[in-house]
Amino acid sequence: MSTESPRHIVVVSSLVRNAQDQVLLVRHHKRGWEIPQGRVEEGESLMEALRREVLEETGVEIDPGPLACVWSKLSPPTALIFTFLARYRSGEPTPCSECPELGWFAPAESLARVTHPVNRDRLGTLLDFKGTTLYRAYDTNPYRVLGEGA
Structure with missing residues (x-):
């Protein structure tokens, strides 16, 4: 058994809406359209990272x-x-x-723009949020959800 501590990348992402209930999307070079997201830096809280990543990728404060x-x-x-x-x-x-590239889109249009399977599922889950924090475990190649719960 390894004595080394497990290592995970920690990421924050956000479904940002404006007063018209539009969704803010960014077009990433590799993954296409998605919600703003990025890695949490060492010594940074989740909220600090969330605000910083959205600001860096979009120029807006949330x-x-x-x-x-x-x-x-x-x-x-x-x-x-x-x-x-x-x-x-x-x-x-x-x-x-x-x-x-980035922009504000109606919810249905935002879902139509996001084609990467992981990011499309993530956006759909956020658009359907009912007030209870959910949990999903997934694998890639191919993308598949392996476990979920509330």
Whole structure:
């Protein structure tokens, strides 16, 4: 048995909505359209990371809301993904080098734009949020949910 501590990447992501209930999406170079997301840095809280990642990728500030779902990616590289709901607070949406395009979309249109299976499932789960934090475990190649619960 290994004495080394397990290592997981910790990620935060957010379904950001504006006053018109539109969803903020970014287009990533490799994964296509998705909700803003990124890694938590060492010594950074989840909320600090969430605010920073959304600001870096979109140029907007948010008011974080509830934790909607925790995803466990079981295939390497393993990760824990904390997904939150959030409200747009201020700022002008501005593309970045990592995400050269972004925009506000109606919920149905946002779901139609997201084609990556992991990110599409994540967005669908967040759009259907009923107030109880969910848990999902998944594997990739091919993508499949292996466990879930509330």
